[in-house]
Amino acid sequence: MLHLLVADGNERSGRATHESVCGKTSAETYAGVLQHLAPDAVCHLAAPADADAVLPRALTACDALVLTGSTLHVQDGGPAVTRQCDLVRAALAAGLPVFGSCWGVQVAATIAGGRAARNPRGPEYGLARAISRTPAGADHPLLAGxxxxxxxxxxxxxxxxxxxxxxxxxxxxxxxxxxxIEIRVGDGVFWGTQYHPELDLDEVAAMLRLSAAGVVEAGLCPDEAALHAYADALRDLHRDPEGRPDLAWRLGVTAEVLVPERRRREIGNFLDRLVRVRRRAA
Structure with a gap:
């Protein structure tokens, strides 16, 4: 049995907002995906942004840590950010495998001496397009398949x-x-993606609605009505992926996004090629 600590990157208000539009928190989304990919896994949910947070299971009794996305900004600092940096630092120091998407990558990079900030090339909303491996990533197990x-x-x-x-x-x-990216700190290994392999398209649609003003400001939609129409189309495609090839064509959504096993490939690779391998070695 695997014991996975799933840390929600949001503080209380962010978790409440996310739950109000998605019907579950970011940590609950991840827990569902992890347990689908690893039926023998037990997920222990934590909220390390909170001052009164208590880990439901000791790091040393866990097989891995997973850190979700967040509405926080690493460069802003503050206690909610510091507490999460401390948790990831402690997990890596304990030799745990750690996975993170979006916020999780930014936290891991920061504690290892990198820099996370607003992307000068602009935001990505909805889908990150035409991702490809670097030479160093050509045969890396995180991207297998x-x-x-x-x-x-x-x-x-x-x-x-x-x-x-x-x-x-x-x-x-x-x-x-x-x-x-892969980041190694002592015996700990972090694998992560800036994109969100854990998200279904209906959750992407809900989160886009929360970010409507930002999407328009970035020039990606002419107005919020257009953004909501785009989100509606993503939601409808999620509800009937096989029956709406017209939406997949219009939105440019391929099987790498539509098929859950393919969309979640990095999470499955993390479990099978890092967590289980380290568990067997131990």
Missing amino acids: RPPAWDAPAIHDDAVIDPPPGSTVLAGNDRLDVQA
Whole structure:
């Protein structure tokens, strides 16, 4: 049995907002995906942004840590950020495998000496397009099974701008050099993606509605009505992926996004090729 600590990157208000539009918190989304991919896993949910947070299980009794996305900004600092940096630092120091998407990547890069900030090339809203491996990522197990280029759910303004010394950048695209990365700190290993392999399209649609003003400000939609129409189309495609090829064609959504097993490939690779391998070795 695997014991996985799932840390929600949001503080209380962010968790409440996310739950109000998605019907579950970011940590609950991840727990559902992890347990689908690893039926023998037990997920222990934590909220390390909170001052009164108590880990439901000791790090040393866990097989891995997973850190979700967040509405926080690493560069803003503050106790909610510091507490999460401390948790990831402690997990890596304990030799745990750690996975994170979006916020999780930014936290891991920061504690290892890199820099996360607003992406000067602009945000990615909805899908990150045409991601491809770097030479260093060509045979990396995190990306095993991905085609030469792929799209993935993504919603972010911030990103890893300067990867930490000694890290390995595994994938990027024309919007961002660091779409996937490996970071090693002592005996701990972090694998992560700036994009969101855990998100279904209905959750992407809900999160886009929350970010409507930002999407319009970035020039990606002419107005909020257009954004909501786009979100409606994503939601409808999620509800009937096989019966709406017209929506998949119009939105440019391929099987790498539509098929859950393919969309979640990095999470499955993390479990099978890092967590279980380390568990057997131990």
